[in-house]
Amino acid sequence: MKDPLSRNKRNKMNKKTLWKRIALIFMMAAVSIFVLGIVVFAYFASTAPAFSVEKLKDPIPSRVFDRNDELVTTIYQGIEREYIDITDTPELVTDAVLAVEDNRFYEHGAIDFKRLGGAVISNITGGFGSQGASTITQQVVKRAFLTEEKTIKRKAQEAYLSYRLEQEYAKDDILEMYLNKIYYSDGIYGVRTASLYYFDKELDDLNLKEAAYLAGLPNLPNVYNLYVDAEAGNKRANQVLALMLHHGRITEDEYNEGVNTDLTTNLVARSDEERSSTEPKDPQYASYINVVKQQLEQSDEFKNIDISELLSSGIDIYTNMDANIQRTLQNTVNDKDFFYGDKFKSDDFNIASSIIDTQSGALIAISGGRDYQEVVKENLAITQHNTGSTMKPILSYAPAIENMEVPTNYTIQDEYEYSPKHFEGKIYNYDNQGHGTVTIRDALRKSYNIPAVKLFEEVREESGDNVPEQFAKDLGLDYSKKSDGNYTLSFNDVLGGNESRFSPLQMAQAYAAFGNGGTFNEAGAVRYIINSENEQVDMEYESHEAMKDSTAYMITDMLKGTFQPYGSADYINMNGLNIAGKTGTTSYSESMLAEYNLPSNAAKDAWIVGYTPEYTMSVWTGFTSTKKDGATSFVGTQEHITPQWFFQNIMTQISTYNGQDFTMPESVTWVGGQELGVVNSSFQFNPNRIRRYYYEAPEEETEVEEDNTDEEVIDETEPEEPVETPENGDDGSTDNSDTTNPDTDSGE
Structure with missing residues (x-):
């Protein structure tokens, strides 16, 4: 007769062995997934665009070709930029930018894993897209080399290029790139250019509310533009002030003073005509370019990308335009005689x-x-x-x-x-x-x-x-x-x-x-x-x-x-x-x-x-x-x-x-x-x-x-x-x- 106790021992041993096997399988699967992830990441990283110093500094104009593949015009985004050195940028401005964009910028690496984890949890509880986790480094890389396409490939390329950027440049240099590259609506690039355009002030002369406004404007530049919707712009500035207070970059008294400041007091008065970015290059093509932009914005391929960012990425646009007919048409329309x-x-x-x-x-x-x-x-x-x-x-x-x-x-x-x-x-x-x-x-x-x-x-x-x-x-x-x-x-x-x-x-x-x-x-x-x-x-x-x-x-x-x-x-x-x-x-x-x-x-x-x-x-x-x-x-x-x-x-x-x-x-x-x-x-x-x-x-x-x-x-x-x-x-x-x-x- 078999010993019942021995049988129980054997059962316990069998269960223990089974759990060990299951754990081993999970470990092997996890390792396999990890290795596969590294391989996929490495492959995507290898397909990333070339790391270009020129692209880091200034927007690259887009070229427009006609139906015969002949270059007809070049699209230059924005007015002439006023560059600002990070050492000349007032702390008030950098504090506002960091508070709203990346408060731990000087503490983390290319990717803020703490913020990333919080964003993941927020997206699970609040719905996908409820919170982003891009660092200022990632934003510079995305604007310089990539598109807004939200795919694993793009995220892998963004991570790789962000790592490269932080290996080759100091944090101050990267923040300087961001401040000079960001878009502020009405064809304006760079925070100094924006300060002069909206308030006719150098950065040192901005008050707290104006600095907060410029820091928050790039999130949705054409929505928060004071010339388009002053109420929306004011609300956005107040949101930035609240973040500055939350992160301890201003006092409560400063916050209250900023919230009660009239943002339009120093706003430069501009008519619609004066808001035109510049005299257009090749104006006979302007109507066609306008339709080109609208069709790109409405297309499935680019509908999630800011058109100004897209046109500043150096794309070549091949159109159905007959350049001779386009010139004939527009010139005759213009000819009052x-x-x-x-x-x-x-x-x-x-x-x-x-x-x-x-x-x-x-x-x-x-x-x-x-x-x-x-x-x-x-x-x-x-x-x-x-x-x-x-x-x-x-x-x-x-x-x-x-x-x-x-x-x-x-x-x-x-x-x-x-x-x-x-x-x-x-x-x-x-x-x-x-x-x-x-x-x-x-x-x-x-x-x-x-x-x-x-x-x-x-x-x-x-x-x-x-x-x-x-x-x-x-x-x-x-x-x-x-x-x-x-x-x-x-x-x-x-x-x-x-x-x-x-x-x-x-x-x-x-x-x-x-x-x-x-x-x-x-x-x-x-x-x-x-x-x-x-x-x-x-x-x-x-x-x-x-x-x-x-x-x-x-x-x-x-x-x-x-x-x-x-x-x-x-x-x-x-x-x-x-x-x-x-x-x-x-x-x-x-x-x-x-x-x-x-x-x-x-x-x-x-x-x-x-x-x-x-x-x-x-x-x-x-x-x-x-x-x-x-x-x-x-x-x-x-x-x-x-x-x-x-x-x-x-x-x-x-x-x-x-x-x-x-x-x-x-x-x-x-x-x-x-x-x-x-x-x-x-x-x-x-x-x-x-x-x-x-x-x-x-x-x-x-x-x-x-x-x-x-x-x-x-x-x-x-x-x-x-x-x-x-x-x-x-x-x-x-x-x-x-x-x-x-x-x-x-x-x-």
């Missing part, structure tokens, strides 16, 4: 334009306005304006072809006046006339308002209320975000009023889809960049099928009529180019007309968007203010066509005249010899409407004298007598969010 009359030579008038590659969507050139300067001027090419009748193809005619498969000789009953559904007032055509039964080709070519609105209503009835809105969205014109997402599309949007506000760049993107067979391509400025580590980072842009190729081609064929006799842009001769497009104007509300004593045919915006198989170009023109008696308005047809002359000038200069035409797809067929229809169309005749099969010849159009007015009145009163103008006409649109009292429509 190109425009006739004092009204259009004045500072009240402005113009913005975008040119993109019709097939690919590449941004070829862009102008944000006359004498555009980044920082101090709004880029009007990416600013939204009411679009006028340029919306008619997008909200009315194209959705009808896309969804109802109507042919180009589909007819609509035009009238002298019409009351849109759910609207008690009346709308009129630009010439205050009805034209009987008209084909959609003629209605679009001559930009009649009533047929466009009627077709819009029919599309919604036949195909669904949201069809026009979705069609526009597929072209990058999103109404769903208007009015905080509570906007309802109306007939007024068809005429380019209400919330039909989009930028010249957006309109060029939308129209290019008609010219390339139906594909929407986001207008890309940047092809790729080569970063400071000589890595290529490609940019990606949205591209999708926005419509059938039959819709794109049929709309294009109809829009060619815009430049033909009696079309709304028949003033400008474009012989030799296969070109399609649409004009548009927007007018004033009745209240504005009365308040400023404006002529009834006054317009506030004038547009043209046109395209060849090669280029798509949009042009917006308008005024910066409204003055009495039409002094800053487009009055009459001769002024409404101002953007058309500009369009003609640029498009005829940049086009190759290679004879290229839009290719008719197999999905489209000729109807009656001169009209177009969709192959195997499902379109059916509805006897309850004044419509006909597409294969019938249209009735003779009612002869109308083509002496058109420039104004359409939308109210219940009788329109004024037409004002005679040359044989041409275009619309305008209403521009009022209240559809029960819309503005009047003007014409071209």
Whole structure:
């Protein structure tokens, strides 16, 4: 019989052995992970950028290349820097910086492991990113050699380079690098430069509150900028003062005095123009560079990186810019003598334009306005304006072809006046006339308002209320975000009023889809960049099928009529180019007309968007203010066509005249010899409407004298007598969010 005691001893020994084995396995695993970590760290460290003394001292400008990979300009960040030696830096300033950035800077090595441990715990309890642990050494390294990308590789490289930096430089030297390299908004680098810029003081003359402000500003420079938000800047300064008190760098009395100091007392007064960092280098490229910066900021690759830091890291930016076209466009915009009359030579008038590659969507050139300067001027090419009748193809005619498969000789009953559904007032055509039964080709070519609105209503009835809105969205014109997402599309949007506000760049993107067979391509400025580590980072842009190729081609064929006799842009001769497009104007509300004593045919915006198989170009023109008696308005047809002359000038200069035409797809067929229809169309005749099969010849159009007015009145009163103008006409649109009292429509 076995001894039970012996059996218990054996069991205890077995358990002890098992625990030893488990412990050994864990130890071996830990050692393996540790060794693997060292190997991975060593590998990442070996791929770190070269340790460069030049990069430690000053920001490196970025270079911009055009579509042919030719260097066109260099981006220098900021104004001339005022260097400060650490021995000349007052203790008040260094105390403030150390309190907010790295209080134990002189006590730890390249990495503050104590602070790192606290940050880890804080991030676990408070959520990832609730507290950072970067030392001043790490911040210098990151700004000099790395990006803001938060990956294990970057952290390993940062640790390695920080160790290298502390091996080769003293702590004072590293703090000096930080103080001279940090960014302070408005193109300002370095604490001494910032002190002179904001307070016109040398560092020795700063009071406690000002020193605290400058120490805290680099955390979010464009947010805490006193010229942008004085309240936010003051709050940030107080946070720094609290940290200085917490770390024993100031007394409580000093803290109270600092908190109660008015930070703006010594702030240098600066206008927006005076805040411009410097006179821009190569100003003809400024609008394009502005878009480049925005696209880099919005990209997934760089969205977490401060754009100023990125552009100070010496990257090479390869763009889609055609430098010759960019110069031609901006120089013509700037040339006041190109425009006739004092009204259009004045500072009240402005113009913005975008040119993109019709097939690919590449941004070829862009102008944000006359004498555009980044920082101090709004880029009007990416600013939204009411679009006028340029919306008619997008909200009315194209959705009808896309969804109802109507042919180009589909007819609509035009009238002298019409009351849109759910609207008690009346709308009129630009010439205050009805034209009987008209084909959609003629209605679009001559930009009649009533047929466009009627077709819009029919599309919604036949195909669904949201069809026009979705069609526009597929072209990058999103109404769903208007009015905080509570906007309802109306007939007024068809005429380019209400919330039909989009930028010249957006309109060029939308129209290019008609010219390339139906594909929407986001207008890309940047092809790729080569970063400071000589890595290529490609940019990606949205591209999708926005419509059938039959819709794109049929709309294009109809829009060619815009430049033909009696079309709304028949003033400008474009012989030799296969070109399609649409004009548009927007007018004033009745209240504005009365308040400023404006002529009834006054317009506030004038547009043209046109395209060849090669280029798509949009042009917006308008005024910066409204003055009495039409002094800053487009009055009459001769002024409404101002953007058309500009369009003609640029498009005829940049086009190759290679004879290229839009290719008719197999999905489209000729109807009656001169009209177009969709192959195997499902379109059916509805006897309850004044419509006909597409294969019938249209009735003779009612002869109308083509002496058109420039104004359409939308109210219940009788329109004024037409004002005679040359044989041409275009619309305008209403521009009022209240559809029960819309503005009047003007014409071209």
